[in-house]
Amino acid sequence: MKLLLVCNAGMSTGIMQVKLTQSANARGMATEVLAVPLVELDDHIDTATAILLGPQIRFALNDVQKKAPDGVPVLVISPPDFGTMNAEKVLNDVMAAVAK
Known part of the structure; x- marks a missing residue:
């Protein structure tokens, strides 16, 4: 699974990226979490399994x-x-959305 974490390229997004990766690894999930600024979304959108927007760019x-x-x-x-940085909850939300 590839999660695209879209942001304004802030430091907190990098922390969320690490936390999501750790949570997925703890669940035994093969997951790549890529943090990109909104201006680079088009370069990565076609490979994403799910797209997460930081609240600052909702x-x-x-x-x-x-x-x-x-x-x-x-x-x-x-x-x-x-x-x-509740990555467990965010990952649960992603899994529910992907399962739909």
């Missing part, structure tokens, strides 16, 4: 949903989950 949700390939869920990480 304004881009509709545009990203239009660009996403069919069947690729686009989720906004909630401010509380992002603020506490």
Whole structure:
């Protein structure tokens, strides 16, 4: 599975990237988490299994949903989950969205 974590290229997104990778590894999931700034989304969108938007760019949700390939869920990480780096909850949300 390839998760695309889209942000404004902040340090906190890098921390979330590491936490998501650790959570996926702990579950035995073969997962790549790639953090990219919004301006580079088009370079990576076609290979994503799911797309996660940091709460600071939730304004881009509709545009990203239009660009996403069919069947690729686009989720906004909630401010509380992002603020506490709750990667377990975020990964659960991703798994539920991918299963739909």
